[in-house]
Each structure stands twice: as C-alpha cells, then as structure tokens.
Amino acid sequence: MAMKRISYKNIASPKGFKATGIHCGLKHKKKDLGLLVSEVPASVAGVFTTNAIIAAPLLITKDVVYQTGKMQAIIVNAGNANACTGKQGMADAYTMQKLTADKLGIDRNLVGVASTGVIGEHMKMDPVTEGIKQLDPVDELEGAMSFSQAIMTTDTVTKNTSYQTIIDGKEVIIAGTAKGSGMIEPNMATMLGFITTDANIESKYLQKALKSITDITFNAITVDGDTSTNDMVVVMANGMAENNTLTPDHPDWENFVQTLHVVSQELAKMIAKDGEGATKLIEVEVKGAITDAEARKIAKTVVGSPLVKTAVFGNDANWGRIIAAVGYSGATLDPNAITIHIGTTKVVENGEPVAFSEEDLIVYLKQPEVKIYVDIHQGDGLGTAWGCDLTYDYVQINATYRS
C-alpha cells in the first residue's frame, strides 16, 4: 500500500493527538505558546542540535527521550530561546515542564519542552505561567494550525504536511509541523520539527527510523556543526492505530520509514524555501561522488555558498561559482570530469563551459524552485541538499532582528 498525501490532515489528525497555540505575551501580538499532547504516553524519538551550547529546554527534552523513553506532551514557546541563561534558565524550563504536567495531570517526565527566539535573555515566566493555564488543545485543524503559528519566529508561513498509509490493514497517519528559518545553510537556524503518528512502534525502533532519514532530510538543510543552540526534531508515536508493533522485520517497516522520510523531507524543504528573505528554493542534486556522504557534502557546500545564493537571487547563470564551491567542498573529484546542469540546461561538461542560451536560463532562474545538478563521475554516491537564495531581505531581517 503506497502512502498518500492528505492535505487537510495535520499533527492533530493521528488518533489521540491534540494541539493548540495561543498568545501569552513573549511576542508583541502573535501566538507564542503551543502545546501538543497525546491521549496516552507515546513512543518517542528525537534528534538534537550538535552545538556545544545547548539550550535549557533541550536538556529536559533529551532526558524525556533518552531516560523516560516515552513522551505524552510537549510545551513550546517562541520569542525566547532560553539559551545561555544559566541555572535560572534550567529552573524556568523545569517550571514549564512541571506546569504543563500538572495541568494535564501526567508525570512531568512525560513532558518535553522546546523554545525558540532570542538567545541570552531570561524567560518572562509570568505570561508563560498564565499561558499554560489557558491552553486548551483540540483534535482539530484549528488546534494544529494555532500550534504551527505559535512556534514561528521569522517564518513567513506555517509548515505542515501529512501522509496516510496502511500498516497491517490499519490506517496510519504521519503528520508534521516545523519552523525555520534563519539562513539555513551555512549558519544556524533554530529548526524545530514535531511529527505525530498513531503507528504502533517501540521508541528504540522509532529512533532508528528517524536516525536513518535525518541525514537526507533535516541535516541536508542544517549542517552538523552549523546548528543553533535549540534545534530539535521529535517524533511521537502513540500506537493508537493498533497495528502490530513495527520492527525492522515487519513487512510494512520500509513503508513506515518511507512515509516518515517523505514527511521529514517535505518539512525540510519548506524550511529551506522559507529561509529568511528567500524568494526561491534551491535544490542541488549531486551524483557520481565516491560515497553518498561525499555527494551530500558537495550538495550542501554548493547550496550554502553565499555567492551561489546571491547569483540565484540575481537570476545569474554564474556556474563558475557553482564549480568553485564543488572544488572547495573537500570531496574527492577530478576537475576535468565535472558536469553541471542548471535545470535542464547543461552549462559545464568535463569541467569546461558549454555554450547555452543565457536568455533561456534567466527565464528558468526566475522560477520559485531552482534545481542544480552536479555529476562528478567518480562513483555511485548520490546526495541532495536544499537551500534558498540570499537577498536584500535577509540582510534587512537580520540587521534589525532585535530592534
């Protein structure tokens, strides 16, 4: 049974999930506090920032994922990252966990916490405390949308996707929401991703599934070592679809992983496309590297090059910047065996320029999604990365972020 996208479903659609989001007062007017909750404790998996400086809420959520091994709810705020806030920051994050647990009448060790926003300012706990009391999660689209809005910072659109598949004859939904945005590559953006599913699966296998797809989805936009203090993606699987427990030996294992992959990839692409100030999604697909990892490294280097990003913004078929980025990616390559296409137009073959119509390429580059294909002819390694163009608006947004 193939998966299918169900556009009207959302993170509150898998059986037993509810969500909500409100304005509590960390931002001026917009929603800034969200809650995602499952009727029963859910299996949980998570991937977290590799930044050496880790925000307080992540330390708590990591404990839930790795120590408790189950999660039933996660409380999320935007407007303050609660990072570099010392002991007070830890205390505040624990307070958020405790208040949420008390409100829901569940064990605090089942409650995750996530934050995004300015680094180094202590949380205003009065509005958060009042806000948590007011949260009223529902299993409807409205609840999911308000949650998606409450996790936004400089995001311009909410990011949601959902797929349905059949496992053991049972309908299973995997849905996700995420926030970006920042300059995705090569710098840190706080990326938060929340994926819900009613599939029945143990935490250890859910973690295995998430790990297997992270490098080719979320990490293909946010590079290891270029992460923020607050990045996290968590998946909650509450088992209420009542399929037989998924393990790698289950006949539908691959189906489940593929569906999770597609949900993750769509969220990742939405984050890249909504990079700060971005007007275009850039996709770089590399083949012919000696390994998949090297192919991804090249793809990420090209999509992260400020000179490539500004050229795409300027509708400039400046492939010299593309090949230069391939060259400094550090991957094993032969300069005379590189082929580059921009869209369907070949611009480089055997490392040398090919005649092409600049006019036609300008028309292509004006599209909202620009694809760059690089073949380095060294092996079978494949990799894709996503990013966005670098624009005046990026500078404007980030030169005045706190003002």
Added chain:
Amino acid sequence: MAMKRISYKNIASPKGFKATGIHCGLKHKKKDLGLLVSEVPASVAGVFTTNAIIAAPLLITKDVVYQTGKMQAIIVNAGNANACTGKQGMADAYTMQKLTADKLGIDRNLVGVASTGVIGEHMKMDPVTEGIKQLDPVDELEGAMSFSQAIMTTDTVTKNTSYQTIIDGKEVIIAGTAKGSGMIEPNMATMLGFITTDANIESKYLQKALKSITDITFNAITVDGDTSTNDMVVVMANGMAENNTLTPDHPDWENFVQTLHVVSQELAKMIAKDGEGATKLIEVEVKGAITDAEARKIAKTVVGSPLVKTAVFGNDANWGRIIAAVGYSGATLDPNAITIHIGTTKVVENGEPVAFSEEDLIVYLKQPEVKIYVDIHQGDGLGTAWGCDLTYDYVQINATYRS
C-alpha cells in the same frame, strides 16, 4: 633594530623592482593588466589555493615556485580568472608567460602568471597580447599604484603596505600589494598577494618564513577549503640589499619573519575590510582555547557567521549569535566558561548574559572597526581572524556581478 612602516614606499621600492599596470581591454575601462619585475632573478615563495579546481595560471606559477625556484617577473590580469577553461586556458596562460618572457628577454621559466575575474570564459588573447607589448615597468610609486589598480576586481580601494628594517646593517624593504575581495569568509574570494623585498634569502627559507605566517594572516581571512580557484600569494626576494643570506640561524631571522608577518597581516586586514559591500572591519580575538589552531577556528567561525555579520552591520549587540557560533565551531569548550567582550564591554561571563548599556555598545558598533573578544578558559591557545559585515551592498554586488 625594529621595523618601521614607510607609507610612501611600495612594491617597486625594494632595490631592483619595477611595476606597472595598464588597461588592455579585458575590463571596460579600468586597468586590467599588470607586470611586476625584478632586475635579477629573485628567490621566490608561494602559497596557493587549496581548491581542487585550480586555474591555469596557478599551475604555471606553481611550477615557477617549486620547479624553477626563482622568479623574475609576474604578469597579472584582472577581468578573467582563466579557470575552468581546459586546454585552451592552459595554452593561453603559457602564451602570457612566453610573451612576457620574450618582452623582458628572460627565460620563460622565471615568469609567473596570475589571473582574477570571471570563471569559465576563455581569455581574450588579442588585447592581452597587445597589452603585454605596451607594458613599461618603472621603479616609482606610479608604477606600483598602477599595478595595484590593474589587479582589482570588485575591490573599492588599492591595498598596499611597506616596511623597512635593518639586516646586517643593510636597509631592507618588504612591501606588498593585494586584492580581495568577495565575501572573505566563509566563501571564496580570489585573493592575490604580491610581496617584494630586496632581502637576500634562499627560496627554501623564504618559503619557510611565508608558511610560518600564512595561517595567522592570509588564512585567517580565507579559510582552507573555502578558497577560490585562483588564490595565491607570492613573495619575491631579489637579494639586492646585500645582507648576508638569511637562514633561521641568522641573528636577524626573527626580525625578517616579523616584518614579513606585519606586511602580510596588514594586507590581510585590508582585504577583509574591503570585503564586498563591507562597511566595517570585524576582528575576532580568541583566547583560552586548548590550542592556537582551535582558537583560530573559533575566531574564523564567529567572523564568518552571516548572522554575526548582519548584526554588526545593523549595530546590534546580538551576542547570542556570537556565542552560538562559538558553540558550533567544533572547538573543545565548556558552555559555562565563556566570556565575551564587544570592544571593552563585557556582554557574557561564565556563559551567561551580563548587564550592559545597549546605547554605549551601539555607539561602539557604529565605528569602522569592531572588535570581539572571546575567552573560553580551556587553555593557552590564541587566535585572531578578520572579516567584515554583511550588507545590502554585498547582495547587490553579487546578484548582478556579470550583468
């Protein structure tokens, strides 16, 4: 004897050096062809791009440095990088070498070639051929200035410095010129540097001296692996000051190396300050790392962060972005042992925010040179890196470079 800066001296000032630059027709109107020449074959040292894709002229100059071991002249053009131009590109670079050698009546193996400009277009050899015939190098300021102008691409100012010192009682001059600019970090800029001196030193020791300072000068703005296809720095030492040959055992060895260091560092800082669209030089000084290399890595990561760069442009004391960059630098650190100053204002201590006057810092951030000090309290490692702010003009310049 201490070195001293002599502002009116230049690359044509060391005994026996001449220079010139003219417009030959690779650019619309500006100078685009330069020649630097020594009366006698000079000892030579060079550092070259680590990009896997290396422009044709660099292959030739590398041969001169590593095979011939002496250089008497170098021909440089701007407007075309002669990179990714295949066999024709190599033939064109050899032609430039040969024409220059013939004009000067010297062996072609004593002539280096350097190019900067657009990648992937074949050289227009007619104007270059005609231009080489017209070159008339002189040992005056005018010759040095016209050479400096002829190597510029998007540079807004020429970059020159010169120091004088005494070795064995002889006056020795070390002078240099360079071009940037691009976004220095984290991306490739074509950086060309030409340093002349009348010191007497063998090529192998000149190379040793250059290598010893490259990481803390030119590589502190252009990171390994983030280099262009055309980067190079060459030093020519023609011995006409008639000091006893410099070796590491010579009593003035350190004096010579320090003078070369200062010349290189000044050129590097000038390149960083004139980064495309830049309004400010940013200097990041890191101490307390476990090694100097780790300190430099942190410094380069901070100064290369687009979010730090835009914050500095916006006069925003957003130290959260600084500490986040420290965190993702990959260096060994303790999040709770980080101190950060912006100028003389402490903004972070023990990883936590310190109260400070935003108003005072805004005044500081509006200065043309902004210094950021990071102490991670892990060891004795020191390192400094230089960069520039990220501005609307950077986007404008690079979105329309070829238009």
